[in-house]
Amino acid sequence: MQPKGRRGNSGVTIHDVARAAGVSPMTVSRVVSGEKNVRPATRERVAAVVRELGYSPNLAARTLASAETVRIGLLYSNPSAAYLSEFLVGSLEQSSFGGRQLILERCDTPDSERAAIEKLLGAGVNGIILPPPLCDSPTALAAIAGIPAVAVATGRPAESSSVRIDDKAAALAMTRRLIQLGHSDIGFIIGHPNQTASAQRHAGFLEAMAEAGLKVAPDQVVQGYFTYRSGLEAAQQLLAQPTRPSAIFASNDDMAAATIAVAHRQGLNVPGDLTVVGYDDSPLATTIWPALTTVRQPIADMARAAVDILVEDIRNRRAGEPGVTQHQLMDFALIERESSGPGPNAKRSPATDARALDRTAPNVDW
Amino acid sequence: MQPKGRRGNSGVTIHDVARAAGVSPMTVSRVVSGEKNVRPATRERVAAVVRELGYSPNLAARTLASAETVRIGLLYSNPSAAYLSEFLVGSLEQSSFGGRQLILERCDTPDSERAAIEKLLGAGVNGIILPPPLCDSPTALAAIAGIPAVAVATGRPAESSSVRIDDKAAALAMTRRLIQLGHSDIGFIIGHPNQTASAQRHAGFLEAMAEAGLKVAPDQVVQGYFTYRSGLEAAQQLLAQPTRPSAIFASNDDMAAATIAVAHRQGLNVPGDLTVVGYDDSPLATTIWPALTTVRQPIADMARAAVDILVEDIRNRRAGEPGVTQHQLMDFALIERESSGPGPNAKRSPATDARALDRTAPNVDW
DNA sequence: CTGAAAGCGCTTACAG
DNA sequence: CTGAAAGCGCTTACAG
Numbered sequence: 001m002q003p004k005g006r007r008g009n010s011g012v013t014i015h016d017v018a019r020a021a022g023v024s025p026m027t028v029s030r031v032v033s034g035e036k037n038v039r040p041a042t043r044e045r046v047a048a049v050v051r052e053l054g055y056s057p058n059l060a061a062r063t064l065a066s067a068e069t070v071r072i073g074l075l076y077s078n079p080s081a082a083y084l085s086e087f088l089v090g091s092l093e094q095s096s097f098g099g100r101q102l103i104l105e106r107c108d109t110p111d112s113e114r115a116a117i118e119k120l121l122g123a124g125v126n127g128i129i130l131p132p133p134l135c136d137s138p139t140a141l142a143a144i145a146g147i148p149a150v151a152v153a154t155g156r157p158a159e160s161s162s163v164r165i166d167d168k169a170a171a172l173a174m175t176r177r178l179i180q181l182g183h184s185d186i187g188f189i190i191g192h193p194n195q196t197a198s199a200q201r202h203a204g205f206l207e208a209m210a211e212a213g214l215k216v217a218p219d220q221v222v223q224g225y226f227t228y229r230s231g232l233e234a235a236q237q238l239l240a241q242p243t244r245p246s247a248i249f250a251s252n253d254d255m256a257a258a259t260i261a262v263a264h265r266q267g268l269n270v271p272g273d274l275t276v277v278g279y280d281d282s283p284l285a286t287t288i289w290p291a292l293t294t295v296r297q298p299i300a301d302m303a304r305a306a307v308d309i310l311v312e313d314i315r316n317r318r319a320g321e322p323g324v325t326q327h328q329l330m331d332f333a334l335i336e337r338e339s340s341g342p343g344p345n346a347k348r349s350p351a352t353d354a355r356a357l358d359r360t361a362p363n364v365d366w
Numbered sequence: 367m368q369p370k371g372r373r374g375n376s377g378v379t380i381h382d383v384a385r386a387a388g389v390s391p392m393t394v395s396r397v398v399s400g401e402k403n404v405r406p407a408t409r410e411r412v413a414a415v416v417r418e419l420g421y422s423p424n425l426a427a428r429t430l431a432s433a434e435t436v437r438i439g440l441l442y443s444n445p446s447a448a449y450l451s452e453f454l455v456g457s458l459e460q461s462s463f464g465g466r467q468l469i470l471e472r473c474d475t476p477d478s479e480r481a482a483i484e485k486l487l488g489a490g491v492n493g494i495i496l497p498p499p500l501c502d503s504p505t506a507l508a509a510i511a512g513i514p515a516v517a518v519a520t521g522r523p524a525e526s527s528s529v530r531i532d533d534k535a536a537a538l539a540m541t542r543r544l545i546q547l548g549h550s551d552i553g554f555i556i557g558h559p560n561q562t563a564s565a566q567r568h569a570g571f572l573e574a575m576a577e578a579g580l581k582v583a584p585d586q587v588v589q590g591y592f593t594y595r596s597g598l599e600a601a602q603q604l605l606a607q608p609t610r611p612s613a614i615f616a617s618n619d620d621m622a623a624a625t626i627a628v629a630h631r632q633g634l635n636v637p638g639d640l641t642v643v644g645y646d647d648s649p650l651a652t653t654i655w656p657a658l659t660t661v662r663q664p665i666a667d668m669a670r671a672a673v674d675i676l677v678e679d680i681r682n683r684r685a686g687e688p689g690v691t692q693h694q695l696m697d698f699a700l701i702e703r704e705s706s707g708p709g710p711n712a713k714r715s716p717a718t719d720a721r722a723l724d725r726t727a728p729n730v731d732w
Numbered sequence: 733c734t735g736a737a738a739g740c741g742c743t744t745a746c747a748g
Numbered sequence: 749c750t751g752a753a754a755g756c757g758c759t760t761a762c763a764g
Contacts, residue, residue, distance in 0.1 A: 013741055024751045029743065056490065059466065060435060063426035063743030064479045064756045081649045085451030092458060092470060099426065104458060187496045228653045254653055261654075264631050284650070287620055288627075289750055295731045377756055390735045395759065402735055427757030430740045 010057045021049040032057055046067045058070075063099035070296045070311050071101045073125035075116055077134050079106055080254075082282045083299060087131050087152075101312065110139055117143040127310040129303075134195045135162075148323060148332030149315040150306040153297070155196030157327045161313065163305045165332040167197045171204025173334055174249060174277060179212045182346030183247040183275060186214075187225040187238040189231060191251035191258070191279075201251050201279065220245065224255045231258030239266060246275065253278035253285045256292055260339065271341030281335050290338035299331050305330065378421045385436050387415040398423055429465035435469045435488035436677050439491035441482055443500050444474055446620075448648045449665060453497050453518075457592040458668030466677060476505055483509040493676040495669075501528075502562050514679040514689060516672040519663070521562030523693045527679065529671045533563045536661045537570025539700055540615060540643060545578045548712030549613040549641060552580075553604040555590040555597060555625070557617035557645075567645065586611065590621045597624030603639075605632060612641065613711045619651045622658055626705065637707030647701055655703035666697050671696065 014032075018025040023046060030038050031046040032055075038046075049055075063069055074091055076084055095102040103123055108114035117140065120128060127148030134140045135151035141158065149160040155167055178186055188205045191198030202221070209216050219241055222234040231250060235258055238248055250256035255279030263274050270276055270290055278285060281296035309326050317323050380398075389412060396404050397412040398421075415421075422548040429435055439455055442450055461468040469489055473482035483506065486494060493514035501517035502504045506525065515526040515724055521533055523528075544552055554571045568587070575582050584648030588600040597616060601624055604614055616622035622644030629640050636642055636656055644651060647662035675692050682687050 007756085015741080025742080026751055027749090030750085033743085039749060041628060042749080058430070058435075058741050060426045060429035061756090062743075063432050064424070064758085065741075065743040069424070069426060081445035085447040085454060088451060088454045088458070089470060089472075092454070092468070096469065099561070101425065101462070102458070103462065106455075122420065123419075143449040165629075230657055232655060257653075258655075259629065260629065264627065284653070287623075287650070289595055289598060289624075381757080391758080392735055393733090396734085399759090405733060408733080424757050426742090428759075430742085431757075432740085609753040 004221050010304040012053045014055070014057070017046065017049050017053060017055050020053065020093065021046045028086045043113070059097075059099070062110055067097070069099045069101065070127070070314050071103060071123070071125045072307060072310055073103050073105060073117075073120035073128040074131070075105050075107055075113075075120065075128060075134055075140070076131055077106070077113075080280075080282055082284075083280075085133070086299040090300030091129065091307055093300075094304040094307035097135070100306075101305070107134075110137065113137060113139045114143045121147070126314045129310060130160075131303075132197070133192070133195050136194060148310055148317065150309050152302055152306050153197060155198070159325070161300045161309050161324075161326045161328075163309065163328045163330065164197075165297045165302075165330050167200035168204040168207070170173040170332040170334075171201040171249075171279070172208045173204075173332075174279070174295055175205045175208030176212075177334060177336075178206065178247050178249065178275065178277065178340070178343070179341050180216070181247075181275070181340065183245075183343030184212075184214050184345055185243060185245045185247075186220070187245035188216075188221045189238070189248065189250040189255050190233040191224060191255075192226045193223075193269075195226075198251060202360075205249060224251060228251050228252060228254045228258045231255030232262060235259035235262040239263065239268075242273075247340070248274065248276050250278050253280045253282045253292055254295070256339070257284050257288050260288060260290070261294075270339055271363045275340040275343065285335075285337070293334075293336045293338075293340035296333045296335050298332075302330055367414070379418045380421070380423070383412065383415050383419060383421050384455040386419065387412045406695075414465075415666050425465070425721075432465065434468065435465045436493070436680050437469060437489070437491045437492040438484035438673060438676055439469050439471060439483075439489070440497070441471050441473055441479075441486065441494060441506070442497055442502055443472070443479075446646075446648055448650075449646075451496070452665040453669045454572030456666030457495065459666075459671035459675055460670040466673070473500075476503065478506045479503060480509045483697045487513070487585070492680045492708065495672045495676060496526075497669075498563070499558070502560060514676055514683065516676050518668055518672050519563060521564070525691070527675050527690075527692045527694075529694045529696065530563075530662045531668075531677065531696050533566035534570040536617075536698045537567040537617075537645070538574045539570075540645075540661055541571045542578075543700060543702075544613050544615065544641065544709070545574065547579070547613075547641070547709050549611075549709030550578075550580050550711055551609060551613075552610045553584070553611035553614040554582075554587045555591060555600040555614065555621050557621075558592045559589075561592075564617060571615060583603065590617060592618050592619070592620060594624045597621030598628060601625035601628040605629065605634075610640075613643070613706070614640065615643050617645050619646045619648045619658055619660055622654045622660070622705070623650050623654050626654065626656070626658075636705055637729040641706040641709065643706050651703070653702075659704075659706035661701045662699045662701050664698075667695055669684075697713065 014028050015024045017028045028046055031043050100184050104114050107113050128144055130151045130155040135154040151160055151165050152164045154162055186285050192204050222237050224230040224234045248259050250259055256276050259276045260270050263270050268274050278292045278294040281294045285292035285294050305328050374666045380394050383394045387398050394412055397409050471482050471486050473479050479562035482560045494510055496517045498519040501520040517526050517528045520528055521532050556568050588603050590600045591597040614625050626636050629636050634640050642658040644658045647660045651660050671694050679689050
C-alpha cells in the first residue's frame with residue numbers, strides 16, 4: 001500500500017506535482033502554502049494534481065528551507081501524574097507541526113531548577129514552559145528572566161507570559177454554589193503555600209462567604225499542603241469542632257478525598273451528613289466513592305495555548321520585534337457529582353440548578 | 367546570550383565546527399554521529415570544539431539528508447492518567463531524535479478503534495504502539511495486522527511485537543512475600559477480564575498458594591474490574607466471610623485502595639488487622655494512607671523499548687528485509703510500604719527481608 | 733582514516 | 749502572476 005521511494009513515505013515530491021501540472025515547483029509551493037498570487041485556473045489545476053498524487057509536503061525539507069524551527073522546553077517537576085498526562089497530550093499535539101520541537105526535562109528538587117533550565121537552553125531550546133508548581137518557583141522564574149517563557153496555572157502572573165484560569169473566581173463560584181445548596185457553616189482547607197493559586201482559591205472562598213453575609217471563624221479554615229495526608233489532618237481538625245461544618249471545600253481533590261475518608265471513619269454519610277467538594281477534577285475525583293464535586297481546568301487547552309504564545313513570542317523576537325508578554329485566562333467549569341448535597345438551610349430540591357452547572361462556562365457567568 | 371544567525375537556534379552549523387577544528391564537515395558529522403572510523407585525536411579535537419561552540423545538529427537537515435523519517439502512531443484509549451503520563455514521557459523522549467515523529471490519537475470506544483487506526487495510517491504513520499488496554503483488543507489487533515506494531519503490557523504476546531513484564535511471576539513473587547510474612551488465608555481480587563494480564567496475575571497467585579500447600583477456597587477469590595467501585599464490592603464480599611482473610615491481594619492499586627477504605631469503615635486497622643497489597647504502583651499507592659505495598663512496572667522504559675522495537679522493524683522493512691517480531695520482557699519490582707505487615711503465622715520480625723525487597727530486581731530472582 | 737561532490741525537498745529573494 | 753537560481757544543514761556514496 002505504502003508507495004516506496006528510496007526515501008521514506010509517499011515519495012511524491014513537489015517536482016512530481018510540478019511536472020504533472022506543467023508548472024514550476026515554485027508555483028506548487030505557492031498553492032500548497034496558500035499564497036494569494038496564483039491565477040485561479042493554475043491554482044485549481046495544481047490542487048487537482050496534488051490530490052490525485054496524494055502529495056504531502058516533506059516537513060523536514062520545509063523546516064530546513066524556511067528556518068522556522070522552534071524548540072520548546074517543557075520543564076516539569078512533580079505535578080500530579082494526571083495533570084502531567086493531560087498537559088503532555090496538549091503540548092505534544094500543539095508541537096507536532098510547523099517545525100516545532102518539544103523537549104522534556106524533569107527536575108524534582110528546587111536546587112536543580114536552575115541546572116535543568118540551563119540544560120534545556122544548552123539543548124538549543126528557544127523558550128520554556130513552566131507548569132505548576134514550577135510556575136511559582138522564584139528560582140525557576142529568576143532563571144528564565146529575559147528568555148521567552150510561559151508560566152501555566154500561576155496565581156500571580158508576573159513578567160513572563162502566563163496561561164491560567166481565574167482561581168479566585170472558580171473558588172467563588174463553588175462557594176456560592178454551596179451556599180445556594182443551603183450550607184452556611186463551610187470549612188475550607190487551604191492549598192500549599194508555595195503555589196500562588198492557593199491564596200487565590202482561599203480569597204474566592206472568603207469573598208463568597210462575605211457577600212452572603214456569613215462569618216468565617218478562625219478554626220473554620222485550616223492549612224493543607226495538597227497531599228492526602230495533609231487533608232486527613234485538616235479534615236480531622238475541621239470535624240472535631242463543637243459545631244461541625246455541614247460542608248467542606250478542599251483546595252484540591254486529594255485533600256477532598258482524604259476528607260471523605262475521615263468522614264467515613266467517623267460514621268458520617270457523604271453527602272447526607274457532610275458535603276465535600278474538591279478542586280482540579282483529577283482522576284481521583286471519579287475513582288473514589290462518592291465521586292467528587294469539583295472544579296475543572298482545561299489543562300490540555302492550557303498547554304496548547306502556552307505553546308502558541310511561546311511560538312509567537314519566539315518568532316517575534318527572531319523578526320527583530322520586541323517580545324510579547326501575554327496573560328491568557330481560560331474558562332473553568334464546576335462539575336457536580338455525588339459528594340455534594342443540600343445543606344441545613346435548603347428550601348427545596350436544587351436538582352435543576354445542579355444540572356445546569358455541569359458544563360463549561362465563561363468566567364463572567366460566575 | 368543566544369547567538370543569532372539569520373536562521374533559528376544557536377546558529378552554529380557543522381561548517382562552523384569544521385572550520386574551527388580544522389577538518390571537513392564530513393569528519394564532524396562522523397564524530398557527532400558516533401561513527402567508528404575517526405582517529406582518536408581527531409575525534410577529541412572535534413568533540414572539544416563541539417562542546418565549546420555548543421553545536422547541536424539541526425534535526426530537519428539531518429532528517430532530510432538521511433531520509434530516515436519514521437512516524438510512530440500512539441493509540442491510547444483510557445488507561446489511567448498516571449500510566450499514560452509515564453508512558454508519554456518515555457515515548458516522547460525516545461521519539462525526539464533521529465527523524466522520529468510521534469503522533470497521538472485517542473480512541474475511547476471499541477467501535478472507534480479501527481477508525482482511529484486508519485486515521486493514524488492516513489496521517490502517514492509507519493507503525494503503531496498499543497498501550498493497555500488496547501493491547502488486548504481483538505478489534506485493534508485485527509486492524510494492525512500486517513503493519514509494524516508493538517503491544518505493551520499484554521498478558522498474551524501474539525503476532526505483533528510486545529513489551530511487558532512477567533505478570534504471572536510478579537503476582538507469584540508478591541504472594542510468596544505475603545506467605546513469607548505469615549499469611550495463609552489470603553483473599554484475591556481479579557482484574558478486568560478484558561485484559562489478558564488479569565489472568566496472568568491470577569495464575570501467579572494460585573501458583574504461589576499451591577507451592578506453599580495452601581488451599582484456595584472458591585469464595586477467597588473475587589472478580590473485580592480494576593475500578594475503585596468494583597474493589598469496594600469485592601472487598602466487602604471478602605471481608606464478610608466467616609473466617610476473614612488476614613491479607614488481600616488486589617490486582618491493581620485502585621481496588622487495593624478501595625479495600626483499605628472498606629476495612630477502615632469496618633473499624634479494621636491496616637496492616638494491623640488486615641494486610642492489603644496492590645499492583646501498578648500508581649500515584650494512588652502513595653496518595654492514600656497507609657501507603658500501598660505494590661508491584662511496580664517500569665512504564666517509561668517499556669514505552670522507550672516499544673519505540674525502539676518499532677523503529678527497528680520499520681527500518682528493516684524499508685531495507686527490504688522481513689519485519690522482525692520481538693517480545694521483550696522487562697523487570698518488575700516489589701515495593702513494600704505501610705499497608706502490609708506480619709500475618710498470623712509470623713515467627714519473628716521480617717523487617718530485614720522486607721527492606722531487601724524494596725528494589726528493582728531481575729525476574730529470575732523471584 | 734579523511735574529504736570533495738552531489739543531493740535530500742523545500743522556500744527565500746530576486747527577476748521578469 | 750510565474751519561474752530560475754541559490755541555499756537551508758546535513759548525510760550518502762564514492763574516492764583516495
